[in-house]
Amino acid sequence: MGIIEVHHLSKRYGEKVAVEDVSFTVERGEIFGILGPNGAGKTTTAECLEGLRRPDGGTIRVLGLDPRHETAQLRRRLGVQLQETQLPDRLRVGEALDLYASFYDDPAEPDALLEELGLTGVRGTQYRKLSGGQKQRVSIALALIGGPEVAVLDELTTGLDPQARRDTWEVIEGIRARGVTILLVTHFMEEAERLCDRIAVIDAGRVVATDTPAGLVARVSDEQRVRFRPSRPVADEVFTALPEVRQVDRHGERIVVTGDGGVLQAVTSVLARNGIVAGELRVEQAGLDDAFVALTGRKIDQGA
Numbered sequence: 001m002g003i004i005e006v007h008h009l010s011k012r013y014g015e016k017v018a019v020e021d022v023s024f025t026v027e028r029g030e031i032f033g034i035l036g037p038n039g040a041g042k043t044t045t046a047e048c049l050e051g052l053r054r055p056d057g058g059t060i061r062v063l064g065l066d067p068r069h070e071t072a073q074l075r076r077r078l079g080v081q082l083q084e085t086q087l088p089d090r091l092r093v094g095e096a097l098d099l100y101a102s103f104y105d106d107p108a109e110p111d112a113l114l115e116e117l118g119l120t121g122v123r124g125t126q127y128r129k130l131s132g133g134q135k136q137r138v139s140i141a142l143a144l145i146g147g148p149e150v151a152v153l154d155e156l157t158t159g160l161d162p163q164a165r166r167d168t169w170e171v172i173e174g175i176r177a178r179g180v181t182i183l184l185v186t187h188f189m190e191e192a193e194r195l196c197d198r199i200a201v202i203d204a205g206r207v208v209a210t211d212t213p214a215g216l217v218a219r220v221s222d223e224q225r226v227r228f229r230p231s232r233p234v235a236d237e238v239f240t241a242l243p244e245v246r247q248v249d250r251h252g253e254r255i256v257v258t259g260d261g262g263v264l265q266a267v268t269s270v271l272a273r274n275g276i277v278a279g280e281l282r283v284e285q286a287g288l289d290d291a292f293v294a295l296t297g298r299k300i301d302q303g304a
């Protein structure tokens with residue numbers, strides 16, 4: 001049995017269908033992503049499994065517990081980072097952690113957690129004086145203070161600059177390394193691709209695909225393009241004779257060879273055999289954003 005099991009979940013707000021027939025299973029130790037554009041139903045799904053919202057249909061089990069009826073038991077074992085955490089402006093970071101730790105029977109050690117999240121230096125700093133990245137890391141610390149087996153992190157890097165985002169990703173990988181299962185709600189392709197073992201792509205309230213990032217990309221295309229400038233003229237046939245190659249194009253002195261996943265290896269080998277050096281070599285392949293367009297028919301809104 002998965003550590004999180006969602007079967008045929010549905011949720012409406014009045015006439016508005018927010019989530020329709022959503023199913024997925026998260027295995028222990030995974031970073032599992034729920035990826036979709038704004039308004040896709042990601043937060044509603046997360047809130048249903050946190051026990052914050054009552055589903056209209058379907059079943060949910062988190063750690064074998066029903067969030068609707070076993071909310072108190074679940075709260076002790078589930079860490080939740082809400083989309084926007086606001087703490088009193090004058091509360092100091094250390095005070096916030098001590099306060100949250102007091103809610104649990106067997107909390108994590110606050111100082112060790114601050115150290116792990118790179119917050120030791122701001123232990124005595126008031127919340128209002130923290131940078132966006134530091135506030136975000138405090139909200140992660142608060143989600144982890146109860147020593148949860150599962151953590152749900154919702155849009156944890158929205159609004160952060162690229163460096164703070166990368167720092168946060170490293171923190172998440174460290175948390176997973178400690179054995180915490182993570183459900184990551186995001187609309188950032190790069191974040192999902194970098195962090196997640198598997199992803200449920202959700203659009204307009206429905207799961208359109210669940211797979212590894214590489215699996216999602218492979219579903220839509222295994223195509224690779226190799227661009228280079230050969231050190232001396234070379235005929236198209238040198239490449240078209242290779243089984244991996246589908247197409248050869250020329251742009252001035254540059255050659256673009258398109259083929260399957262083995263095309264780079266095939267092209268570099270044949271060039272080496274012919275004593276040709278490939279200058280300005282570039283390899284392009286489909287990414288998760290191409291997969292998303294193919295699965296949903298549109299680009300994700302990357303605006304934070």
Ligand SMILES: Nc1ncnc2c1ncn2[C@@H]1O[C@H](COP(=O)(O)OP(=O)(O)OP(=O)(O)O)[C@@H](O)[C@H]1O
Binds near residue numbers: 013036040042
């Ligand atoms: N309390 C509510 N009342 C009415 N409609 C709601 C409510 N909460 C969410 N919705 C609507 O339900 C749909 C799904 O919202 P949800 O917040 O789950 O999406 P999301 O994928 O998490 O998007 P975002 O990243 O913008 O939060 C949206 O159309 C949203 O406008």
